[in-house]
Amino acid sequence: MTDRLYYHDSFLYEFEGEVTEVVPAAEINARHGVYLDRTAFYPTSGGQVHDTGWITAAGKSEAFRMRVAEVAETEDGRVVHYIEADKAPERGMRIRGLIDPARRRDHMQQHSGQHVLSAAFIKLFNMPTVSFHMGEESSSIDLDIAKLEPAQVEEVETLANRIVQENRPVEIRYATQDAAQDLGLRKPPRADKDELRLVDIREFDLSACGGTHVTHTGQIGCILLRKTERVRQGWRVEFVCGQRAITTARHDYQVLTEAAGLFSGHIWDVPQQVRKSLDEIRGVTKSRERLLEELADFQAAQMLTETIPANGRKIIRRIYADRDLAYIRLLAQRLTRKEENVAALLATTSEPVSLVFAQSKGMPFDMSALLKESVAKLGGRGGGSKDMAQGGAPTIQGVEAALEGVAKKLQS
Numbered sequence: 278m279t280d281r282l283y284y285h286d287s288f289l290y291e292f293e294g295e296v297t298e299v300v301p302a303a304e305i306n307a308r309h310g311v312y313l314d315r316t317a318f319y320p321t322s323g324g325q326v327h328d329t330g331w332i333t334a335a336g337k338s339e340a341f342r343m344r345v346a347e348v349a350e351t352e353d354g355r356v357v358h359y360i361e362a363d364k365a366p367e368r369g370m371r372i373r374g375l376i377d378p379a380r381r382r383d384h385m386q387q388h389s390g391q392h393v394l395s396a397a398f399i400k401l402f403n404m405p406t407v408s409f410h411m412g413e414e415s416s417s418i419d420l421d422i423a424k425l426e427p428a429q430v431e432e433v434e435t436l437a438n439r440i441v442q443e444n445r446p447v448e449i450r451y452a453t454q455d456a457a458q459d460l461g462l463r464k465p466p467r468a469d470k471d472e473l474r475l476v477d478i479r480e481f482d483l484s485a486c487g488g489t490h491v492t493h494t495g496q497i498g499c500i501l502l503r504k505t506e507r508v509r510q511g512w513r514v515e516f517v518c519g520q521r522a523i524t525t526a527r528h529d530y531q532v533l534t535e536a537a538g539l540f541s542g543h544i545w546d547v548p549q550q551v552r553k554s555l556d557e558i559r560g561v562t563k564s565r566e567r568l569l570e571e572l573a574d575f576q577a578a579q580m581l582t583e584t585i586p587a588n589g590r591k592i593i594r595r596i597y598a599d600r601d602l603a604y605i606r607l608l609a610q611r612l613t614r615k616e617e618n619v620a621a622l623l624a625t626t627s628e629p630v631s632l633v634f635a636q637s638k639g640m641p642f643d644m645s646a647l648l649k650e651s652v653a654k655l656g657g658r659g660g661g662s663k664d665m666a667q668g669g670a671p672t673i674q675g676v677e678a679a680l681e682g683v684a685k686k687l688q689s
C-alpha cells in the first residue's frame with residue numbers, strides 16, 4: 278500500500294519518497310509506471326481527476342526532471358505514477374515529488390465546492406446527489422429527482438455561496454463503519470472499508486471521501502451553477518467553482534460584448550435585439566417570396582405572349598445566370614399552368630447548375646424521362662413526374678446543347 282500523504286495535507290505540494298517498483302514503458306504506451314513508498318500525488322478516483330507534476334532526484338533536483346502525466350489507483354490499493362521521460366528512475370532511488378499547485382488548487386475548489394453544493398440540494402429540497410464528474414472545463418453532479426425548477430437552482434446557488442462566504446472550517450476525521458452509522462453522513466459510505474475518511478464542513482455537511490479538500494470554505498472562492506439538463510437517472514447540474522467561475526464569467530462577458538457590438542447595444546439588450554432581427558428576417562423572407570411569385574407570374578405571361586406556337590405547341594427554352602432553382606421551378610409552373618400545350622425547358626447556371634423541364638397537363642411527353650436522360654449525359658442526376666422534373670449538372674458545359682436537343686424532340 279502506498280502511504281498517501283494527501284490524506285492528511287491537501288496543501289502539500291512537495292515530498293520525498295523512494296521508488297519501490299518500475300514498470301518500463303510498453304511499445305504502445307510510451308509512459309513508465311513508477312510506484313513510490315509514499316506520495317502526495319492524487320490518483321483519479323471518487324470523481325476527482327488526478328494531479329500532474331514532476332519527479333526529480335532527491336537532494337540534487339538538477340540530476341533529472343521527469344513529467345508525471347497521469348496518476349492512477351491500482352486494484353491492490355497502490356498509486357501508480359505515469360512518467361513521460363526517455364528513461365525511468367530506478368528502483369530504490371530517492372526522489373522528490375512536485376505537484377502542479379495550480380491544478381491541485383483548482384481540483385480542491387471544484388471538489389469541496391461539490392460537497393457544499395450537494396449538501397445544499399439536500400438541505401433545501403432533499404435532492405440526493407448520485408454521481409460527481411470533474412471535467413476539464415466544468416464539473417457536474419447528477420441528482421436523483423424527477424423535476425428541477427430554475428428557481429430551485431438559484432436558491433441552492435445562493436445557499437451554497439453563503440456557506441462559502443461564511444468561511445466554515447473543513448476538517449478531515451476518521452471513523453469506523455459502525456461509528457459512522459450514528460454520525461449522519463449525507464450518503465451511505467462504501468461498505469468495503471473498515472475505516473472511513475470523513476470530510477466535515479462544520480455544521481453543514483459530513484461525507485465519506487478520499488479527495489483533496491480546502492481547509493476553509495472561503496478557499497472555494499464561489500460556486501456558479503450553469504446548465505441543467507434531464508439525464509436518464511434524473512437531472513444533471515453543471516457548475517464551476519473559484520477561478521474557473523471567474524474564467525467562465527469572463528468568457529461569457531466577452532461573447533455577450535461581441536454580440537452586443539454587432540447590434541451597437543448594451544449586453545442586456547442582446548436577447549431583445551436578436552428577437553427583433555429574427556422577426557425582421559422572417560418578414561423580409563416572406564415579402565421576398567411574394568415578390569418572386571409576382572415576378573414569375575409577370576415574366577411567364579410576357580414569355581407566353583412573345584412565343585409563337587409551332588405545330589400547336591409553345592416550347593419555351595431559357596437559361597438564367599442569376600436565378601436559383603426555386604425561381605426557375607416557380608417560373609416553369611406558371612408557364613405550364615397558364616396555358617395548354619406549353620413545354621418549358623429552363624436552366625440556371627448559378628451554382629448549383631440546375632435544369633427544370635415541365636409541360637402543361639394533357640401533353641404527351643414524359644418530362645421525367647427526358648430530364649433523366651439529359652442530365653445523365655451531363656454527368657448529373659435528377660427526376661420527377663411526367664409533367665414536371667428537375668435535376669442538377671456538375672458544370673454549365675453542355676447545358677445549352679441539351680436543352681436544344683430536347684426542344685427539337687418536342688417540336689417534331
Ligand SMILES: [Zn+2]
Nearest residue numbers: 323486487488
Ligand atoms: Zn468527495
